[in-house]
Structures are given as C-alpha cells and as structure tokens.
Amino acid sequence: MRTSQFKNLLAQLPQLSAEQLANLRAAADLLHQHTQALSSIDAAMAGAGCPHCNSFKHTKNGQGRGVQRYRCKDCSRTFNAATNTPLSHLHSKKQFFQHGECLQKGLTIRQTAKELGVAASTAFRWRHRFLESVVEHQPKDVAGIFEADETYFRESQKGSRNLKSPENSVKTRPARHHGGKPPTGEKRGKSASRKDLVPVLVGRLRGQPYIADQVLG
Ligand SMILES: [Zn+2]
Structure with missing residues (x-):
C-alpha cells in the first residue's frame, strides 16, 4: 500500500464504531501472527x-501457501523451510506460535484444541510432532565448557492400564497426579527412594542457548 493510502486509512480510524474497531484489531492480530510465523519459517531457511x-x-522456486519454495540444484527436488520439520503438512501455520504458547502454559490436549479451535486429534498430532522435533534437535556434539547435572523425575506410566509398583512388578500401585510430592515418609533429593524415579542427565554448553538431556539407564 502506498504511504498516502496508508495515511488515509489511519485518518479514517476515528470513524469506526467500537465493534468495528475490535473486529479490525482481531483481523490485524491474526494477520500479524500469520506473517510472523511465515517470516520465522523463511528466516530458519537462511x-x-x-x-x-x-x-x-x-534457487528460489516460487511461493506455495505464502512460503518461499526452493529447488535444489543437485537433487532437483523442491522444498521450503518447513520441509521435514514439525511444520510440514501443518496447514494452519499461523497457529504455530499459538500452539507453542499452549505448550508453554502446560495446557492439556483438550484445552489446546479448544484454545486453537481445532479437533483434539489435531492438537494431539501437533504436540507429538513438536516433541519429536525437540528430541531431534538436541546437539550431537558439543565443544567448550559443558555444565551437567542429574535430576530425577517420577516415572510416568500414563496410558497404562495397570500401574506397576516399583517394589513389585506383579503388584499395582495407586494412580497419582502429574508431578506432585513423594508419598509421606519418602525423602526428597539424593537420599530419596529412587525405585520409581527416572534419572535424567541435563547439560548446557556455557554461553549457548542449547539444553541437552538424556534419560539414563
Ligand atoms: Zn537436494
């Protein structure tokens, strides 16, 4: 849009009713999220x-669904920045950031689906794609000062029909809520009973934003 046209548009804003202004704002927000997601996808390609x-x-090879496509000179196949990433085949790329926010807030699949206005099966698929990608993007080699520590998570048997007791594989244990405190009498920290705790090594390269974690045997 030309600068003069844009100025005219801005000058007309005071004529809008409160409802029209709210609609305009919602439309602008949605458009902003869409372009933000697309520019992040293209920036990732650099x-x-x-x-x-x-x-x-x-070389550049036209646009597809608003995203720059490229053609490889060696294998002649085409791709965009989302190819082979959790975003490929994700039709609503504009919801990429909203979905990330839902993950960050720790919303359940159903809450995420409601927030994004998608089916629970879609939210489930997206979440698993995102989580798989986190595992794939862990650094394979590191150089420099690596700070590492061990931490323990209570074993999750979510989805299992029978919850195995840590002491006895035949006995079942009562269900518990996500996270939570150890049962009464059980100590926390290093002296805690570790029968149902999973040890995880977490490391970070000093001065780098990457965190690596590995479940220990
Ligand atoms: Zn290629």
Whole structure:
C-alpha cells in the first residue's frame, strides 16, 4: 500500500464504531501472527541446506501457501523451510506460535484444541510432532565448557492400564497426579527412594542457548 493510502486509512480510524474497531484489531492480530510465523519459517531457511540431500546449491522456486519454495540444484527436488520439520503438512501455520504458547502454559490436549479451535486429534498430532522435533534437535556434539547435572523425575506410566509398583512388578500401585510430592515418609533429593524415579542427565554448553538431556539407564 502506498504511504498516502496508508495515511488515509489511519485518518479514517476515528470513524469506526467500537465493534468495528475490535473486529479490525482481531483481523490485524491474526494477520500479524500469520506473517510472523511465515517470516520465522523463511528466516530458519537462511544458511540451511536442502533437507533431502544437504546441498547448499538451491534457487528460489516460487511461493506455495505464502512460503518461499526452493529447488535444489543437485537433487532437483523442491522444498521450503518447513520441509521435514514439525511444520510440514501443518496447514494452519499461523497457529504455530499459538500452539507453542499452549505448550508453554502446560495446557492439556483438550484445552489446546479448544484454545486453537481445532479437533483434539489435531492438537494431539501437533504436540507429538513438536516433541519429536525437540528430541531431534538436541546437539550431537558439543565443544567448550559443558555444565551437567542429574535430576530425577517420577516415572510416568500414563496410558497404562495397570500401574506397576516399583517394589513389585506383579503388584499395582495407586494412580497419582502429574508431578506432585513423594508419598509421606519418602525423602526428597539424593537420599530419596529412587525405585520409581527416572534419572535424567541435563547439560548446557556455557554461553549457548542449547539444553541437552538424556534419560539414563
Ligand atoms: Zn537436494
């Protein structure tokens, strides 16, 4: 839009009713989220190779669903920044950030589905794609000062029909809520009973934003 046209648009805003203003704001927000998601996808492409053959020789090859497409000069296949990522085949890319926020807030699948206006099965699929990608994006090698520590999580048997007791694999234990305190009498920390705790090594490279974690045997 030309600057003069934009100025005219702004000058007309005071004529809007409160309802029209609210509608305009909602439409602008949605558009903003959409462009933000798309520009993040394109920015992620900077310096990345072909997801099929890792070649860095590629040229722009038109747009698809508002995202820049590329053609690899080596394998001739086309791709965009979302190819082979949790975003590929995600039609509503504008909901990418909203979905990330729901994950951050720790919402359940059903709450996420309600918030995004999608089916619970869609929210479930997205969540698993995001979580898989976190595992894939852990650094394979690190160099520098690596700070590591062990931490313990209570074992989750979510989805299991019979909850195995840590002391006796035949006996079942009562269900408990997510997280929570250890049963009365059970100590916390290093001296705690670790029969139903899963040890996890968490590490971070000093000065780098990456966190690596590994479940220990
Ligand atoms: Zn290629």
